[in-house]
Amino acid sequence: MASAPRHHRLTRTAHRLTLGLLTALLAAGSVQASELEVSDARLRLMPGDLPAAGYFRLHNTGEETVTLTGAGSDAFGHVMLHQTMQEDGMSSMHSVSELEVAPGDTLEFAPKGYHLMFMKRAVPLAVGDELEVTLEFADQPPVPVNFDVVSPASL
The missing domain is CATH 2.60.40.1890 (PCu(A)C copper chaperone)
Known part of the structure; x- marks a missing residue:
């Protein structure tokens, strides 16, 4: 039972990191491509x-x-x-x-x-x-x- 909340926290952290990285990549890519x-x-x-x-x-x-x-x-x-x-x-x-x-x-x-x-x-x-x-x-x-x-x- 203790592993379920930990797994949930790790998954949530992974999602946040992925979202942050995607946001940064899209921001940098738009500068290169558009300007x-x-x-x-x-x-x-x-x-x-x-x-x-x-x-x-x-x-x-x-x-x-x-x-x-x-x-x-x-x-x-x-x-x-x-x-x-x-x-x-x-x-x-x-x-x-x-x-x-x-x-x-x-x-x-x-x-x-x-x-x-x-x-x-x-x-x-x-x-x-x-x-x-x-x-x-x-x-x-x-x-x-x-x-x-x-x-x-x-x-």
Whole structure:
């Protein structure tokens, strides 16, 4: 008899967890499908423990401006938004706190421009792997994106 109430509690808990997970997945999926499109996501893997760079295109198909505020990955200790700038023939990188993407616009992360800088690799990676990166926004749920791990020579 004692097992019936416990079974009921476990079933009720499982239902609540399932409902919560479905709600979260639907919310994240609707942002990707209806407002944001991410394409050509790739991570340029450097040898050893050198920082890696992430490139992609972010297209805003919605009716409101979206603000990209950061990114994260379990495979790296720190991920930053960066911009490479040319001044007087010299190239330099600067951290960027946020980037806005107006409705209908596409923001391109590419070599010699905006990019994600991946620091402090926490897990081994190899060319050909796929890495989940979460893009973070000011007023939107985070968006998980799969990045293809590529060699520096492929860019």
